[in-house]
Amino acid sequence: MTAYTELMAFERKTQALEQVAGRLGWDRETVMPRGAAPQRAEEQGVLAEMLHARRTDPQIGAWLELARDDSDPVRAANLRHIRRSFARTTRIPADLAAEIARVTSLAQGIWAEARAAEDFAGFAPELEKIVALTRLQADALAEPGESRYDALVQEYEPGGSEAFVTGLFDAMRPRLVALREKIAGSGKDPAPLTGQFDEASQHALARELALAFGYDLGHGRIDKAVHPFSSGSGLDVRITMRTDPADPFNCIYSTIHETGHAGYELGIDRSHLLTPLGAGVSLGVHESQSRIYENQIGRSRAFAGHLFGRMTDLFGPLSTADADAFYAAINRARPGFIRTEADEVHYNLHVMLRCDLERALISGDLAVADLPGAWNDRFANDFGMTVDKPSNGVLQDVHWAGGAIGYFPTYTLGNVYAGCLMQALRRDLPDLDSALAAGDTAPATGWLRENLQRHGGLYEPPETISRACRFAPTVGPLLDYLEDKFGALYGL
Amino acid sequence: MTAYTELMAFERKTQALEQVAGRLGWDRETVMPRGAAPQRAEEQGVLAEMLHARRTDPQIGAWLELARDDSDPVRAANLRHIRRSFARTTRIPADLAAEIARVTSLAQGIWAEARAAEDFAGFAPELEKIVALTRLQADALAEPGESRYDALVQEYEPGGSEAFVTGLFDAMRPRLVALREKIAGSGKDPAPLTGQFDEASQHALARELALAFGYDLGHGRIDKAVHPFSSGSGLDVRITMRTDPADPFNCIYSTIHETGHAGYELGIDRSHLLTPLGAGVSLGVHESQSRIYENQIGRSRAFAGHLFGRMTDLFGPLSTADADAFYAAINRARPGFIRTEADEVHYNLHVMLRCDLERALISGDLAVADLPGAWNDRFANDFGMTVDKPSNGVLQDVHWAGGAIGYFPTYTLGNVYAGCLMQALRRDLPDLDSALAAGDTAPATGWLRENLQRHGGLYEPPETISRACRFAPTVGPLLDYLEDKFGALYGL
Numbered sequence: 001m002t003a004y005t006e007l008m009a010f011e012r013k014t015q016a017l018e019q020v021a022g023r024l025g026w027d028r029e030t031v032m033p034r035g036a037a038p039q040r041a042e043e044q045g046v047l048a049e050m051l052h053a054r055r056t057d058p059q060i061g062a063w064l065e066l067a068r069d070d071s072d073p074v075r076a077a078n079l080r081h082i083r084r085s086f087a088r089t090t091r092i093p094a095d096l097a098a099e100i101a102r103v104t105s106l107a108q109g110i111w112a113e114a115r116a117a118e119d120f121a122g123f124a125p126e127l128e129k130i131v132a133l134t135r136l137q138a139d140a141l142a143e144p145g146e147s148r149y150d151a152l153v154q155e156y157e158p159g160g161s162e163a164f165v166t167g168l169f170d171a172m173r174p175r176l177v178a179l180r181e182k183i184a185g186s187g188k189d190p191a192p193l194t195g196q197f198d199e200a201s202q203h204a205l206a207r208e209l210a211l212a213f214g215y216d217l218g219h220g221r222i223d224k225a226v227h228p229f230s231s232g233s234g235l236d237v238r239i240t241m242r243t244d245p246a247d248p249f250n251c252i253y254s255t256i257h258e259t260g261h262a263g264y265e266l267g268i269d270r271s272h273l274l275t276p277l278g279a280g281v282s283l284g285v286h287e288s289q290s291r292i293y294e295n296q297i298g299r300s301r302a303f304a305g306h307l308f309g310r311m312t313d314l315f316g317p318l319s320t321a322d323a324d325a326f327y328a329a330i331n332r333a334r335p336g337f338i339r340t341e342a343d344e345v346h347y348n349l350h351v352m353l354r355c356d357l358e359r360a361l362i363s364g365d366l367a368v369a370d371l372p373g374a375w376n377d378r379f380a381n382d383f384g385m386t387v388d389k390p391s392n393g394v395l396q397d398v399h400w401a402g403g404a405i406g407y408f409p410t411y412t413l414g415n416v417y418a419g420c421l422m423q424a425l426r427r428d429l430p431d432l433d434s435a436l437a438a439g440d441t442a443p444a445t446g447w448l449r450e451n452l453q454r455h456g457g458l459y460e461p462p463e464t465i466s467r468a469c470r471f472a473p474t475v476g477p478l479l480d481y482l483e484d485k486f487g488a489l490y491g492l
Numbered sequence: 493m494t495a496y497t498e499l500m501a502f503e504r505k506t507q508a509l510e511q512v513a514g515r516l517g518w519d520r521e522t523v524m525p526r527g528a529a530p531q532r533a534e535e536q537g538v539l540a541e542m543l544h545a546r547r548t549d550p551q552i553g554a555w556l557e558l559a560r561d562d563s564d565p566v567r568a569a570n571l572r573h574i575r576r577s578f579a580r581t582t583r584i585p586a587d588l589a590a591e592i593a594r595v596t597s598l599a600q601g602i603w604a605e606a607r608a609a610e611d612f613a614g615f616a617p618e619l620e621k622i623v624a625l626t627r628l629q630a631d632a633l634a635e636p637g638e639s640r641y642d643a644l645v646q647e648y649e650p651g652g653s654e655a656f657v658t659g660l661f662d663a664m665r666p667r668l669v670a671l672r673e674k675i676a677g678s679g680k681d682p683a684p685l686t687g688q689f690d691e692a693s694q695h696a697l698a699r700e701l702a703l704a705f706g707y708d709l710g711h712g713r714i715d716k717a718v719h720p721f722s723s724g725s726g727l728d729v730r731i732t733m734r735t736d737p738a739d740p741f742n743c744i745y746s747t748i749h750e751t752g753h754a755g756y757e758l759g760i761d762r763s764h765l766l767t768p769l770g771a772g773v774s775l776g777v778h779e780s781q782s783r784i785y786e787n788q789i790g791r792s793r794a795f796a797g798h799l800f801g802r803m804t805d806l807f808g809p810l811s812t813a814d815a816d817a818f819y820a821a822i823n824r825a826r827p828g829f830i831r832t833e834a835d836e837v838h839y840n841l842h843v844m845l846r847c848d849l850e851r852a853l854i855s856g857d858l859a860v861a862d863l864p865g866a867w868n869d870r871f872a873n874d875f876g877m878t879v880d881k882p883s884n885g886v887l888q889d890v891h892w893a894g895g896a897i898g899y900f901p902t903y904t905l906g907n908v909y910a911g912c913l914m915q916a917l918r919r920d921l922p923d924l925d926s927a928l929a930a931g932d933t934a935p936a937t938g939w940l941r942e943n944l945q946r947h948g949g950l951y952e953p954p955e956t957i958s959r960a961c962r963f964a965p966t967v968g969p970l971l972d973y974l975e976d977k978f979g980a981l982y983g984l
Binding site: 012013016017019020023024027031032033034035036037038039040042043045046047049050216217218219220221234235236238273274 | 508
């Protein structure tokens with residue numbers, strides 16, 4: 001007990017320091033004066049060094065030896081998280097960790113330049129270094145019997161594995177491709193929303209929607225940033241948004257998405273504050289919250305009716321003349337080059353492509369030099385489109401430049417989990433649509449908070465979902481939902 | 493050399509961490525959601541603990557032993573700062589430092605409640621604890637032959653002493669009191685500016701003035717806060733402002749004041765970034781910059797003419813019908829209870845009162861229970877007014893509640909230094925007023941940057957001033973300036 005208490009006191013300070021590091025990142029992206037960047041890099045470097053020293057402090061190992069697992073579920077879960085984190089962090093040699101940090105920090109700038117110049121060859125040497133370093137990292141992390149990719153996936157999804165991810169994808173792919181082809185063959189293409197939309201009114205509407213989805217400004221704030229994100233855990237979880245005068249849906253749905261991430265963090269029981277249980281349990285579960293807020297709830301027919309009314313109030317008559325046309329416009333399903341702009345049908349095909357290619361890079365089945373060709377072939381096959389330039393293809397995402405290999409599958413995992421949660425939510429809340437039609441998301445977000453969010457890291461990711469759903473997660477509910485929704489929209 | 497290099501690398505990280513701690517304070521006062529306060533307190537506590545551990549790291553002592561002083565002035569100055577800081581920090585026993593932090597943290601809340609309730613007795617037990625702890629702190633800090641108050645003054649003004657401070661005050665007091673009495677007996681009382689002033693326009697004007705005084709938004713920003721302050725060193729120095737619809741001078745002059753503080757930090761040679769020389773050398777020298785920007789420049793007749801024009805542009809005709817009446821309004825000299833609202837003539841009498849009372853508290857000549865009576869007697873004597881309630885008297889400042897005993901003299905020191913600097917500035921820039929009349933402060937702020945600000949901590953405080961002035965600082969220039977300025981305004 002004493003060892004546990006001391007360990008948790010140490011951990012609490014580490015968690016507080018992590019929040020500080022996160023807050024500096026928020027500051028950099030929202031309010032920091034431009035000229036402060038070099039100093040900020042040093043400040044963040046010092047914090048990273050101190051955090052690494054704390055996370056690898058040998059005293060943690062000594063405490064873990066003494067603190068036996070406990071029948072108390074909270075204590076047992078805390079020990080499980082700390083044990084896993086300590087094992088993984090200490091397995092990476094310090095010089096490898098420093099080299100990965102150095103190379104990926106530089107590579108992100110080089111990637112941005114290469115993307116702007118449409119020059120994959122300019123980025124290829126960096127990616128080769130990153131793949132080589134990531135293999136070393138995976139070798140250091142892998143437990144006996146695990147593949148390199150297993151070890152990498154677990155960096156983002158504790159308990160995940162290559163077999164788990166590919167199993168999901170194999171089960172989804174045929175039905176997704178069939179749905180995609182039916183939509184393409186339907187001859188239907190709903191009209192998009194067109195026009196110009198005052199950015200201050202967009203901002204006000206996005207704020208109204210964040211509050212409607214339960215965002216608490218007593219523990220958060222909304223600022224402008226180049227990219228929307230959610231930042232922080234515990235009592236201070238901030239989101240950002242951006243506006244585009246020609247595309248209000250960008251602002252609206254990215255804000256609802258980030259409100260989902262923030263809602264998860266803010267929904268965790270306050271008793272877990274600054275402990276390993278006080279943050280979302282995995283990226284996949286996190287993404288399930290952002291995606292169910294954004295898509296299953298925010299892009300539902302019922303909520304679309306409410307949003308159509310609010311937008312008509314704010315912007316006057318819309319190019320989509322009624323709620324049905326508006327609903328079709330927010331759910332246009334068309335192939336496109338860019339993952340982050342993809343609709344619900346095509347999104348997971350983007351993810352699968354990246355996942356297969358990064359697995360091949362790590363295993364050595366694919367050389368970096370052959371990556372653009374492999375990307376473009378696969379894209380032509382899956383989307384029926386020819387990639388016209390690297391920024392529309394292999395250079396579009398920053399993830400690999402940042403060393404985040406094994407991250408992409410969590411996006412699809414989030415969608416699969418969101419599908420399961422929505423099925424359970426509709427089972428438990430048969431009147432959900434009448435509330436959503438009135439703009440009231442409280443029954444839905446309240447259900448998610450009560451059944452999932454409040455637990456934070458108490459349960460492992462699949463158990464977190466299965467406890468909320470009261471069934472084990474599978475791809476079925478998501479695919480059923482997509483076939484129903486887009487079948488109706490496209491008259492399939 | 494190796495020891496010096498290692499020491500400086502260690503120091504650089506400590507400085508970066510101090511900037512992080514400062515940034516968290518800025519965040520708390522400007523953008524933090526209210527509900528985040530308990531978590532933020534833990535975050536700041538962890539940073540304070542890590543900073544204390546770094547500042548008292550025995551390795552610093554070992555490096556200092558090995559790093560001999562050097563003929564290179566930058567290296568010698570860095571070693572002097574680090575040696576002094578290490579000696580002072582390590583002399584305070586850890587349990588005393590923790591107790592001071594704990595008591596003063598609580599006392600500030602209790603002070604705020606006592607002030608709101610006009611209840612000195614509610615605060616007295618805290619102040620008794622603080623005086624007792626501060627005596628222990630001073631005993632730990634004092635070098636042989638130094639008084640307790642010497643040791644305390646040096647916390648804020650390196651190289652300062654009780655004799656230095658009281659010597660200044662003794663030299664100033666008779667002429668200040670005589671000037672005050674002549675003004676009171678003049679029968680003149682210029683009309684104040686009256687009216688309502690749009691807060692957004694005040695904000696825009698304050699921003700324009702900050703830029704006019706050389707503030708660099710590439711390395712700073714201006715936000716609203718309850719109290720105006722400047723925060724940060726190096727490449728990121730932020731200021732805050734507040735607006736009052738009935739009193740635009742509050743916003744204008746506090747912004748110019750904070751621009752002076754920020755201008756000093758931003759004016760330091762970038763080669764000193766994140767070293768002990770990379771911040772203002774003392775509170776007295778810092779205040780000289782904020783006060784010369786605010787008063788000697790900002791409240792000059794020449795600049796008042798420019799400001800009158802800009803305010804007329806923004807707000808229409810003013811109650812002060814011409815630039816002379818406007819100039820008289822911004823320089824009204826009247827006794828008042830509140831230090832922070834005092835004019836240039838009365839301000840230093842407020843400071844002297846506090847300095848004498850806190851010296852008596854520390855020496856034991858005055859008991860906390862007798863403090864309100866002593867305050868009110870002295871106030872009646874110096875200002876000719878009867879204190880009506882504690883919030884207008886002994887409870888008005890937070891300093892003592894925060895444990896800042898020995899701080900007040902630096903305000904007057906800043907005014908004295910500002911007087912010297914203005915005399916030198918006018919000597920070197922005979923055409924200064926024609927630039928100021930056109931709203932151009934660049935000659936003045938450029939002179940200050942070149943002759944003072946850029947050195948940061950390179951020279952000790954008095955040498956910093958005497959190098960800029962090319963004469964040793966005395967009280968004469970400030971008193972001459974005040975007698976000339978207010979003599980003309982009040983026809984003395």
